[in-house]
Amino acid sequence: MGRPTSRTVSLGALFLAGCTVVYVLPAFISSFRAQQFAYVGIYLIALIGLNILTGYTGQISLGHGAFMAIGGYTTGILISDQGLQIAGHTFSNDLKDVWTIPIAAVVAGAAGFLFGLPALRLSGLYLALATFAIAVSAPAVLKKFETFTGGGTGINLFGIKGLTGSISGVHVFGHKLDFYDWLYYLSWTIALVLLAVAWLLLRGRIGRAFRAVRDSETAAASSGVSLATYKTLAFAVSAAYAGVAGALYAIANTYVNPDTFPITLSIFLLVGVVVGGLGTLSGLVVGAVLVQFLPLWSQEVSKSPGAPAVVYGVILIAIMLALPGGVAGLLRRVRPLARRLYTRPR
Amino acid sequence: MPVAFVFSEFGQQVVSGLASGSVYAALALALVIIHRSTGVINFAQGEMAMFATYIAWTLDVNHGFPFWGAFFATLAISFVGGVAIQRAVIAPIQGASVLTIVIVTIGLILVLNGAATWLWTGEVRAFHSPFPTRTVDVGGVAISLQDVGTLAVVVGAVAALWAFFRFTKLGLALRAAAVNPDASRLVGVRVGWMLALGWGLAAMLGAVAGMLTAPTVFLDPQMMQAILIYAFAAAVLGGIDSPIGAIVGGLSLGVGLNLIGTYAEIDVWFVHVNLTAAELRLPIALFVILVVLLVRPAGLFGKPVVKKI
Numbered sequence: 001m002g003r004p005t006s007r008t009v010s011l012g013a014l015f016l017a018g019c020t021v022v023y024v025l026p027a028f029i030s031s032f033r034a035q036q037f038a039y040v041g042i043y044l045i046a047l048i049g050l051n052i053l054t055g056y057t058g059q060i061s062l063g064h065g066a067f068m069a070i071g072g073y074t075t076g077i078l079i080s081d082q083g084l085q086i087a088g089h090t091f092s093n094d095l096k097d098v099w100t101i102p103i104a105a106v107v108a109g110a111a112g113f114l115f116g117l118p119a120l121r122l123s124g125l126y127l128a129l130a131t132f133a134i135a136v137s138a139p140a141v142l143k144k145f146e147t148f149t150g151g152g153t154g155i156n157l158f159g160i161k162g163l164t165g166s167i168s169g170v171h172v173f174g175h176k177l178d179f180y181d182w183l184y185y186l187s188w189t190i191a192l193v194l195l196a197v198a199w200l201l202l203r204g205r206i207g208r209a210f211r212a213v214r215d216s217e218t219a220a221a222s223s224g225v226s227l228a229t230y231k232t233l234a235f236a237v238s239a240a241y242a243g244v245a246g247a248l249y250a251i252a253n254t255y256v257n258p259d260t261f262p263i264t265l266s267i268f269l270l271v272g273v274v275v276g277g278l279g280t281l282s283g284l285v286v287g288a289v290l291v292q293f294l295p296l297w298s299q300e301v302s303k304s305p306g307a308p309a310v311v312y313g314v315i316l317i318a319i320m321l322a323l324p325g326g327v328a329g330l331l332r333r334v335r336p337l338a339r340r341l342y343t344r345p346r
Numbered sequence: 347m348p349v350a351f352v353f354s355e356f357g358q359q360v361v362s363g364l365a366s367g368s369v370y371a372a373l374a375l376a377l378v379i380i381h382r383s384t385g386v387i388n389f390a391q392g393e394m395a396m397f398a399t400y401i402a403w404t405l406d407v408n409h410g411f412p413f414w415g416a417f418f419a420t421l422a423i424s425f426v427g428g429v430a431i432q433r434a435v436i437a438p439i440q441g442a443s444v445l446t447i448v449i450v451t452i453g454l455i456l457v458l459n460g461a462a463t464w465l466w467t468g469e470v471r472a473f474h475s476p477f478p479t480r481t482v483d484v485g486g487v488a489i490s491l492q493d494v495g496t497l498a499v500v501v502g503a504v505a506a507l508w509a510f511f512r513f514t515k516l517g518l519a520l521r522a523a524a525v526n527p528d529a530s531r532l533v534g535v536r537v538g539w540m541l542a543l544g545w546g547l548a549a550m551l552g553a554v555a556g557m558l559t560a561p562t563v564f565l566d567p568q569m570m571q572a573i574l575i576y577a578f579a580a581a582v583l584g585g586i587d588s589p590i591g592a593i594v595g596g597l598s599l600g601v602g603l604n605l606i607g608t609y610a611e612i613d614v615w616f617v618h619v620n621l622t623a624a625e626l627r628l629p630i631a632l633f634v635i636l637v638v639l640l641v642r643p644a645g646l647f648g649k650p651v652v653k654k655i
Contacts, residue, residue, distance in 0.1 A: 060445055062389075062452065118640050124444035125387045126639050129582070132389065133575050133635050137628040144625040263571065267452055274449055306463025306567070313456030317435055320450050 015196065022188050026181050035180035035252070036292060041187035042248045044288040047272045048191075048198050048281065049241025054270070055278035056202060057234040058214030059119070063131035065266035066138040067239040069256075070111050071104035071246025076155040076256040077148060078103065079162030097163050097251050101190070104247035105240040112239020116232035123217075135266040139258035154257025163254065187248050194241060199281060201237070210234055211279075264309070271316050277328030286327045290315075351609075357487030359604040365493035367600020368500035372555040373570075373577035374584070374592035375504065376548035381586050383524040383544035384436060386447050390454035392574030394431075395552035396567060397458045398424040399560050400466050402553070403473055413476045417557060421550050428549025432542040440541075462567045475561035496558045503554045504593065507547065520544060572628055576603075579631040582638050585648020594646065599634065603627055 026034050050064050078100045115134075122130055142149045149155070157163045164170055170182040177185065201207060209230045212220035221227050250256045268291050276287030294315075295308035323330060373391060380388045388394075398420050405416035431454065439446050477495030481488040511517040522530040523540035531537050555577075556570060563569050580599045584591020610621035621630065644650045 054445070058445070060448055062448070118636060121640055121643070125448065126582075126643070128389075128444070128448045129387055129578055130632075130636060130639060133578060133632040136571055136575050137632045140625045140628045144623055144629075267456065270449065270452060271456075278445070302464065304464040305468060306460040306465075309456040309460025310464060311460075313453045313458075313460060316453035316456065317450055320446050320453065321435065321438055 011199075015192075019192055022192065023185075026184055031178050031180040034184040038180065038183040038187045038252055039249075040285075040288045040292045041184070041191040042245050042252060043269070043272060043291045044191045044284055045187070045194055045248070046242050046245035046269055047276060047284045047287050047291075048195060049238040049245065050269050051273050051276070051278065051281070051284060052198060052202070052210070052241065053234050053238035055273060055280070056207065056214060057210040057231065059231060059234060060124070060128040061131045061238070061266075062128055062270065063133075063135035063138070063266050064238075064242050064269050065261045065263065066131075066134050067108050067112060067242035068246030068249060068265065069138055069142065069261035070239075071108040071243030072250035072256045072260060073142070073149055073155075073246075074104040074107045074243070075100040075247040075250045076157060079157065079160065080150075080155045095162055097157075097247075098186070100162075101244055101247045104243045106243075108243020108246065109236045109240030112242075113232055113236035115239070116235030119235060120228055120231055131266075132263075135263045138261060142258040150257070152258060154255055154260070156255050157250065158254035163251065183248075183252050187252070190244060190248065194244065195281065198241075202281070206230070206233070214279075268312065271312050274316060274319055275327060280328035283328035283331070354486045354488065355608070356605075357485075358489070359608050360601055361487070361489050362493050363601035363604035364597055365490075365496040365600070366604070367580075367597040368497045369555045369559050369573065369596075370576040370580045370599055371593045371596025372500050372503065372551050372558075373573060374580035374596045375507075375589055376551040376555070377577060377581045378584075378586060378589055378592045379544050379548045379551070381581075383520070383541050384432070384440065386436065386451065387578075387586070388548070389448065389451040389574075390458060391548065391552050391577070392570035393455045393458035393462075394424070394428065394549050395556035395573075396570040397462050398427070398549065398553035399473065399556035399565060399569075400462050402557050403471060403560070403565055404466070406474070413474070417476075420553050420557065424549040424553040425546040428546040429542045431549075432545035436545065437538060437542070459567050466567075468567055471565040473557075473560035473565045492561070499554065499558060503551060507551070510547075516543075575628060575635075576600075576631050579634045579638075581645075582635050583645055585645030587649070588645065588647035591645055591647030599631070603630060606630060 025037070029037070046064060046068060049067075050061060053059050053061055075097060078095050079097050119127055119130070143152050146152075165177070165179045165182045169176055169178045171177075172182070172185070202210065209220070209225045212223065212225050213227060213230050213234075217227055220230075246261070249260070253260060272287030272291040273284070274287075275290050276283035276285070294311060298308040298311045301307055301311070373395065376391050376395075377388060380386055380391070401423055402416045402420040405411040405419055406413060411419065435450055435454070436447075439450055475492055475495075477492040479490070479492055481490045483489075511521060519530065519535045520540045520543055522533075523535050523537045524544070527537045530540075555573070559573060560569065563573075576599060577596070580595035581592050582595070583599060584593070584595030606621050607624070607627065608622065611618075638645060
């Protein structure tokens with residue numbers, strides 16, 4: 001790699017500025033808001049993962065909520081009071097929630113890899129159909145295997161030993177944080193690290209291969225890009241991101257049950273990616289903010305529980321019809337326009 | 347414990363499987379019609395059916411329509427609604443990427459589901475059936491009249507649709523527009539409107555499926571979600587482009603799921619396999635979808651797709 005380009009430098013500066021904003025923010029907001037923003041960070045992680053798969057590699061997933069469920073249940077089972085018992089050996093109880101996050105990533109990533117194998121044979125609409133069916137049937141499967149998942153009631157995590165700070169707060173580097181501030185820092189630290197990882201992954205050889213697969217499978221294959229390798233890789237990485245998001249989601253909710261991960265979650269994630277911009281990372285924060293806050297904002301329009309879905313749906317269709325690039329695409333279109341306004345014509 | 351085989355029970359399961367299967371078949375046929383004409387898998391087909399069923403419910407309960415009056419009025423409204431949806435949001439993206447099309451139909455799911463919750467609240471409501479709930483005894487098998495009625499209505503709807511496609515000029519134009527849009531345009535078929543008409547017909551079929559399901563599963567905004575998955579499984583099983591496949595797929599899925607739900611509790615070697623739980627109905631349908639797509643993507647009756655590069 002040669003010298004960093006000016007684009008790389010300015011992106012790095014922007015990233016550091018973003019990190020600074022994220023880290024000083026809790027000083028200015030209530031811990032109630034901090035909790036809400038913690039969810040934004042969690043959604044951001046899931047959106048990055050989904051965008052790697054759908055936006056960059058062109059493989060539609062309508063079932064990312066199911067991969068989040070795998071991550072969430074991994075964490076839930078590992079730290080719950082009952083503990084996971086395999087062949088008489090009880091895991092957990094001594095395991096802290098934070099350490100289950102990488103395990104959740106690995107488990108969900110493995111599930112994504114395994115699903116990626118048959119998915120190789122499914123293209124376009126069929127993949128959408130299969131992932132949709134997975135998301136719809138996931139809650140039923142979770143209810144069925146109740147020895148592991150606690151059935152319909154799920155697993156409670158509040159107040160148990162493995163869950164950091166749910167009752168008494170957390171001490172980090174000599175600072176005392178309450179549970180919600182702790183959640184905020186935890187999810188945003190992980191989100192920013194994973195954002196940087198995704199950027200590094202996508203700017204190089206692998207990212208180029210992903211985009212080649214998306215733009216034309218035939219052209220990619222004939223240029224020596226292995227479809228099998230890169231599609232399964234995209235599935236695995238994407239699912240691992242979803243797994244991390246799911247684990248954090250379980251921790252932030254302090255419980256997991258089958259209704260934590262409904263089909264609407266998968267759909268809202270897709271809305272977030274589309275709003276943020278398919279195939280870009282920069283707009284995803286806007287998508288994540290939307291996923292978290294739109295249900296609250298739409299309560300202003302109507303108190304009906306149906307209102308958020310209508311607003312989401314209208315936004316989704318309007319963007320696809322009028323603004324297929326999402327927020328990032330809008331910025332890209334507005335920037336030259338602004339430049340033209342500020343420079344005088346000769 | 348494996349269930350002992352009793353013929354009357356077997357017969358009952360088959361008949362009620364045919365009834366629920368006919369509902370899956372109707373919705374699957376709607377999916378097939380749309381896929382044949384516009385190349386889209388309409389993820390909102392179930393929600394469109396749910397919305398239509400709410401309209402029927404309102405006509406029945408709030409406006410005092412008799413059942414069949416509400417039924418046919420709903421069919422007319424669904425037809426107009428289907429055409430309108432195609433013209434408003436599907437036509438502008440005709441020929442766009444698969445991702446765009448899928449996302450727009452997902453948007454429709456959200457709008458219709460949210461609007462139904464908004465207008466009629468999420469409360470579960472009873473939807474009364476036009477058929478009596480009693481059973482008749484045929485050769486030792488107790489057959490529910492509701493099942494017979496459901497099957498008869500679907501058969502009637504499918505036969506009417508078949509006659510329309512087979513014997514009317516409009517039906518011919520519709521088929522032509524689906525098979526070869528460019529050539530049909532040259533001979534004066536208004537292809538855009540034919541595609542919209544296809545959506546209208548599919549919406550009507552969906553409405554039939556919804557109104558026949560609602561008496562048994564009750565009416566709520568989520569009621570068609572599972573049925574849509576069964577319809578997907580039926581359409582994929584029969585071949586997504588094959589109308590006959592959709593019907594055969596739907597009926598065999600309905601019967602198959604019922605029989606698995608009754609008898610699939612067996613000992614394979616030393617492993618006790620029990621697939622009879624109600625929670626496993628959906629995962630089994632998912633399994634059918636995956637297996638068919640992997641082993642024989644064209645389904646039972648479909649033609650394999652050959653893509654030119």
